[in-house]
Amino acid sequence: xxxxxxxxxxxxxxxxxxxxxxxxxxxxxxxxxxxxxxxxxxxxxxxxxxxxxxxxxxxxxxxxxxxxxxxxxxxxxxxxxxxxxxxxxxxxxxxxxxxxxxxxxxxxxxxx
Amino acid sequence: xxxxxxxxxxxxxxxxxxxxxxxxxxxxxxxxxxxxxxxxxxxxxxxxxxxxxxxxxxxxxxxxxxxxxxxxxxxxxxxxxxxxxxxxxxxxxxxxxxxxxxxxxxxxxxxxxxx
Numbered sequence: 431x432x433x434x435x436x437x438x439x440x441x442x443x444x445x446x447x448x449x450x451x452x453x454x455x456x457x458x459x460x461x462x463x464x465x466x467x468x469x470x471x472x473x474x475x476x477x478x479x480x481x482x483x484x485x486x487x488x489x490x491x492x493x494x495x496x497x498x499x500x501x502x503x504x505x506x507x508x509x510x511x512x513x514x515x516x517x518x519x520x521x522x523x524x525x526x527x528x529x530x531x532x533x534x535x536x537x538x539x540x541x542x
Numbered sequence: 543x544x545x546x547x548x549x550x551x552x553x554x555x556x557x558x559x560x561x562x563x564x565x566x567x568x569x570x571x572x573x574x575x576x577x578x579x580x581x582x583x584x585x586x587x588x589x590x591x592x593x594x595x596x597x598x599x600x601x602x603x604x605x606x607x608x609x610x611x612x613x614x615x616x617x618x619x620x621x622x623x624x625x626x627x628x629x630x631x632x633x634x635x636x637x638x639x640x641x642x643x644x645x646x647x648x649x650x651x652x653x654x655x656x657x
Contacts, residue, residue: 464646473548473635473648474586519585523646530576530637530646532586 432457434522436533444541449507451536453520456501462523463496463503464530467516474519478505510540544570546638548649555626556657563621563652565636571616572638576646577609580633592619626656
């Protein structure tokens with residue numbers, strides 16, 4: 431079935447430290463993996479994405495890695511800042527069913 | 543990135559009434575839009591896929607007669623919650639993509655509270 435698992439559910443880090451969030455997907459046909467940041471009362475904001483033909487992508491303090499063999503992908507945030515505090519969702523695009531399936535979310539708290 | 547506008551941002555209604563939520567793609571055309579529902583502290587759950595000019599495709603467990611979706615143009619999809627009840631209270635979010643294999647952008651969401 432279509433499933434995306436996300437860990438951890440909560441993550442607390444000191445400002446300046448790195449944060450890593452991991453996801454696993456079930457559908458081997460998935461080919462697009464976006465990450466979204468959601469602040470309270472707002473819609474999800476796309477922060478970075480990666481396609482299946484790429485193993486790693488970086489955008490300033492944010493990076494995403496993909497291991498297609500293991501069906502794992504991860505979000506890495508370096509030099510965390512208090513404004514990075516939010517809920518982060520991974521997702522996987524299911525080309526076979528034409529839908530985006532979300533992970534359960536990670537609540538990130540960056541302590542000043 | 544592309545802009546998806548959703549309106550209203552919040553609505554309070556009485557039980558038994560209907561509520562319409564609009565989702566617009568402002569700077570691109572979208573043949574497909576998606577409607578999600580999110581309960582507090584939970585993830586986004588896909589409700590239905592809205593296709594321009596044809597019937598929406600609903601996910602298992604979502605009542606199509608209760609959640610009416612209309613996608614009459616390439617820039618507008620609407621979700622109508624009919625005969626709303628307190629258990630329908632939730633955060634509803636739409637999304638759209640400029641095209642196949644393109645990024646999916648989300649609206650700002652609509653908080654529905656049914657009294």
